[in-house]
Amino acid sequence: MFGQKSTVAALAAVALLPFTTVLGQVSEGFENGWDKTAWPTYAPDCSQGGSVSLDSTQAYSGKNSIKVTGAGGYCGHIFFGTTKVPSGDVYVRAYIKAQKTLTDSHVTFITMPDSAQGQKKHLRIGGQNKILMYNRESDDATLPDLSPQGVATSKSLPANTWQCFEYHLGPDGSVETWLNGAAVAGLTSKPGVSNPNAAQWQRSSVKPKVTAVYFGWESYGGDANTFWYDDISISSTRVGCL
8 A cells, every 4th residue: 555655656746647547537738749649640531631730839728739720621631539538427628729710611620439329420519600519420410400599509619719618428418518618508408408409419319429539620611720729638527627
């Protein structure tokens, strides 16, 4: 059994690691660079034009972030991420900076392989109609519904400023989302809780079971954008904004 001094030393050593996994939590600020083994790139099917790099000119905290330069069209997609995902509740927090605002076109900046949907299917977070939304690849359902009423319940993603983006995927099928600490009503779906703007999403009994979380860019039209990611946390409990 460790003595008190040994325990304190061990905890201090863990705190200094650039990539940590403690009590089901993964966190990374990229201050010691980009560990491509822990955070590999991901580009299913094809990759033409997009790139991922360590950027020492942009950071939410410290000196580094990961820069994703996304090209237009599906094959211009590129992501980086981790398969170290909790098996039950999944809480993700990332600081995100977009070079351009979201347009009417359908795009993705977080993609997650989802075994509940089937092989090679993803739960995606991105935008359409200028607002943040979820998209389920297997049936193309969106959260919220892209009606005028549904669009009004979501939020835009401001350009050229760091945004604290958080979400929760529950084993019961719950989806919760926060932007800068404030809950986004249109990006919330819970069993037994009425959401008049989630009809399309709730028509399915699929309960997300994601096996990885990847950050980057995917465009289904011609939109190109650059995103930066910093201070990422993936945990079984909510971490919140720094």
